[in-house]
Structure formats: C-alpha cells, structure tokens
Amino acid sequence: MKKAGLTGHPRLLFNGEGIAGFKTRVARYEWVNALWAKKLSGLDQVLEDDVELPPRGGGWWHWYASPKTGSPLRTGKQIGKWEWEHVDPVTGDVYTGGDPSNPSQDYDACIIMGLHDGWAKKARDLGLAYQVTGEARYAQKAREILLAYTDRYLKYDLHTIRNEVRIGGGRVGPQTLDESVWLIPFSQGADMVWETLSEDDRNALAEKLLLPAARDVILAHEMRVHNIQCWKNSAVGSVGFLLDDAELIEQAIDHPDRGYRKQMADGVMPDGAWWEGAWGYHFYTLSALWGLVETARNCGVDLYGDAFRSMFDAPLRFAMPDLRLPAFNDSGEVRLEGRASIYELAYARYRNPDYAVLLATGNRGDDFALWFGEGELPSAAPRVWESANHPASGYGILAKGKGRDATWACLKYGPHGGGHGHPDKLNVVLYARGEVLAVDPGTSRYGLPVRSGWYKTSPAHNTLVVDETSQEASEGRCVAFGSQDGVDYAVTGAGAIYEGVAFTRTAALMNENLLVFVDQIRCDRERTLDVIYHQRGTWADVPAGSAWTPPDKDGYSYLQDATVREAGDGLRLGIQVKDGWQSAVVLAGGDPTEAVTCTGVGDNLEDRVPEVIFRRRCAETAFSWCVCLDGGPVEMTWLPVTDGLGNAVARSAVAAIRIASAGEARVLVANPGGKPVRIALSDGATWETTAVFDVR
16 A cells, blocks of 8 residues: 555544544534533444444335335334334325345335444544543443444345446445445544554554555446545545555546546536536535545645636625525525535635625534634625626526515526436526525436426427427527616527527516516427426416317326317416415417326425416417516517518517506517518507617
C-alpha cells in the first residue's frame, strides 16, 4: 500500500481542531448543548443494546412501494425475527414479504437495509461521543459494532437489486450505491476510535471489511459522471484517508474519468445545477460529496471550490416563492426548508448570508446543525421575485410579486438529464398564491410499472405530444427571454423531440393573475397533436361532453373520467383550486379542436389531478391558451399577419393574439424566426415588427 503520509486520528468527519471547535460550541451555545445532550441520551440506550446484525444484506429502497397504489409503504409492527408488516398509507392494505428469491416483494429486506445504515451511524455517533467526552464506554461500544461487521462482512452474499451475484451489487446493500452510503459513516466511526483499537483489530477491520468493500465491491463497478459515482468516491476516499492509502485517495479525487474533480468539471452545470436535472438528485449528490470534501479539508486538501459552492447557490435561485423546487425528471418536489440542514456546513465554510436566511426557516435540530451550525445567524429582508433565464440548465423562470404569494412559472427546455431525464421538453410548472398549480408528476419508486407507464411519459407533463407517443430525448433552446412593457416572456424551442416536428412555445406572464401561451407547431405531414396541461384542484364549470376512451398507450392508459367536446370556437374550463378560489384555462378559437377533460395520476394512483388535452389533426397549427388565476373573463382573438408583400403568414410561423382581461387589452406577437411582418390591429391600424416577441 502506498502511503499518503497522514498522521493522527480523527481526520474524517472531524480532525483534532474540529473536535476542539465542537467542544467550544457545545459549551458556548445553549441550543447546541441541548442537541448534544439529546444525542448522548440516545447513545446511552445504544450502550445497553445488544449488537445483533441482520442475517443478510439489505434490499432496494425502490421496491418498498404498494403494488396497488404505487405509494411508498410504511413499516408496521414487527411480526417475527427480521419480519414486519408493511402498510399502504393510502388504502391501509397490509403486506408481508421476506423471500430473497422474489426481491420485488422482499419488503423485509428494505427494512433490513435501514438497520444496516442505522448501525453504521451508531458507530459514528459513538465515536464522536468518545472524542468529546473521553469516556471509554463509547469507544468500546463502537468497537463492538465495528468488529461485528468485520466478522460478518465477507459472509454476506454479493447481491444486486434483483439478487444477482455480480459486479454492481453489494454485500451489505444491493448496489454499490447502498454499500457506499453505509460505508461512509462506518468509516467515520472507525476513524474516531481508531487509536483505541489494537493492531490486530485495525488489521482485521482493514483486510476483512474496509479494503474488500472499497476495492473489490465499489471500485470494481466502474461508472462515469453520475450521482452514484459521487457516493462511491466519498466511500473510497473515506477508506483511503482512514487507512492512509494514497491509491484510494487518488481514485476518489483525481481519477480522470470518475474522480471528484471530474464530477465537478462535467457534472455541475455553469449555473450550479447538477446535470441530471432532478432536484432530488441534486441534493442527493450534495449529500454524497460533502463527506469527501470535508474529510479532504481535515487532511489538508482543499476541495471547497467554486463548483461545489455553486451547488448550494443554485437551489436558492431556482426555487419557487415558498422555497419548493419542481419535481422535474426523476425527483419529487423538494422543499428547501427540509434540505436546509446541509447549508449549516455551507454557511460555516462559505459565509454566504443567503444560506443563513434559509437556515432560519428550519428548526436547526439535526446532525448538521449539531456538527457545524453557527451559534447566531444574520437576518435578511424579504425577497422580491423576478424573472430569470438559466440557459445552461435550460430553465426559463417568469415571476412577479413579493413573498410566498408571488406568481412563478418555469419552462423546462434544457438538457435531457441522462437516465433520470423525462421526455418533457417545454414542460411548464406554475406556482401562485402559495400553491403549485400546474404540476410536474415527478416519479414513483423505480420498481413499479407506473414509473415507465406514466411518470416517464410525455402525456404526464404539460407539453406537446405527437401521435400519442412520448417525445425523444432532446435538448431545446431559449430563442428569446426578457421583459417588455410590463410583460415578462420566454420563447423556447423543443429541439428534436419528434422526427419532422418543430415545436416552439412562447410564454408571457402578463401580470400576477394571467399566464399566456402560444404553441407553434410545424410537421412534415398531418399528425395528431395534443397540447396537454395538468393542474391541481377539481374540474368546475366544464361544458358538457361525451365519453372519451383513452388509447391503450403509455401515459394515456392511466387517464380516468374522460369526456370530449368540440372547441374550435374557443373554450373556458374552470378548475376549483380550493374553497374560495377558482382558476380558469382558456383556449382561443381557430382550427378544429377537440378538448378532452379527464384526470391523470398525481402522487399515487389514487391521487387524481385534472388534465386537459387540446387535440388537433393537422400538419401545422398554433394553439393560444392561458391560465387565468382569478378565473375572470378572458377574451383571446387571433389577428391577421402578413409579410412585406401582403401575403398571409401562417400562425405556425408568426402568431398575433389579442388578449383582453381585467379591463385591459394587449396584443402579443410570437415570431420565433424574427420575420418582418405586419399585424392588422382591431382598430384598423397596422403594426410592423421583426421582434421574436413583441407586445403593445
């Protein structure tokens, strides 16, 4: 083993200086002292517990979902040794299952994985208690856990999420990911009691667990730039820094294809968002990275660079007014208050006052607050929400207002996001008055059929679907973005979502109550074009229609309560958001149109969300529609457009629409190609423009 030349323990979660600082904070700040007292109280119970490890490795978290509703299961009462009841929170149905030969229903294995993670964290916490108090009983209990796993580790079968014996699986966990998540706190615990262990203990721990886990299980599974690889780097780096193994440290930080520096260079977009385009994975990646970054700092290696800092900055720039992040790609909605804890470390290292504002929204009661939290935080003024474009990640945000009641809409036009991407180019999420209205469905647990049948389909999103098939993976672009005469706008192109189809969406936030869309579509032949919109609430004031049978295709087959009516002359659909608040979706008349109203899937199969499909059969067209948040009357009228020779210009190329609402009339022009055109106004005047977007 090539040595890195490190001396002294601890040096992973804390070094000697960090332990001294921790003691000072516990003594100085009452709230930190209270957290520490609570931690010690819990550890006193651990001291009394027998260290009885599960008889096998754990199962895949994504299997832990109801096969009926798709909802994550809740653990019920224990019914036997390593056996539990598993409850569907939607229906109350109770499932049991502990058969490794049927991993998709081996629910007990999912609980067992949690028990393994729990023992690793207990070893870490016991080690910290020893470092702070100097009491040998904590170190002795940590040693008991460490040696129990040392004896057991190589006896656990190598297994994947489907119980295959191959590279990519783990011994404690069903993937190298889970193995890494477990190994990091385990190594931190070993580090804090390392100098209390005998030479035989250290050698056994290294040779029978740490090195086999890092080298044979984790490193054998090669990946590139990915959130999982970040976890693997942190695990391998933790073992490397613990054992003073220069080769493992180099693998974790400097490997040219997958090390930490490569992840930062290629995985972090210029605006700070993680490349996979899912906010859940953004924070999951941060959760993976910080341990390696902090350990390296404790050992004299500075990885706290601009890219890492930008990952903390990005969520604050992209958040909705209530500090939620959209459920884009394979992510649910992310509430920043619930993820504020990692900003304890960020604020301690970067001193950005914006981080402190976020921390003030939380309860500061978890491990990050205990380990790194500053005793006192500065205050800040309420935020005013403004529109902003982020071309690197491909998010165009239109916003108006102050505080949590502001109106905020985000168009998603950027990179696909790899394996965690969804076929939803030009999808929109709308927030207003403290509610997410136009929703992105996010994802389900990965082991469920509904994930591919609904959540990862285009019909589940607020975008265009052609010929009842999902979009191809693509990257769109922003054609124009800005503000004119009080109207904030974004003109975005979808890219190659279908062969022979060009789709451009113009969104204009007229005011805090009115969001207008112009969707321009040109095809190489006649196609079935569905513009789809989902909004939370219940249908209200919907014109009568006839029953409509959804096609038996991905996305559509999950629709319920479908009715259809003609809408060629325009249409208003009311949606009751909640008591006292009805919004409206209004479609401008024009080409022959069918409007299908139905419900789609929300958080689970029983959670139904109103959905409208505006359907046309043609080669080219333009839809203009709007969301009126106060439900008030809106009149939308197409205006004629001609070129310099007086020839009519198709709306699919240049569209002009008059919007009359709340006693005010405005004319919008969507002209993605920047063509010189003339618009015949309703008062007989002519308006000439070459702007991509124009308003008057």
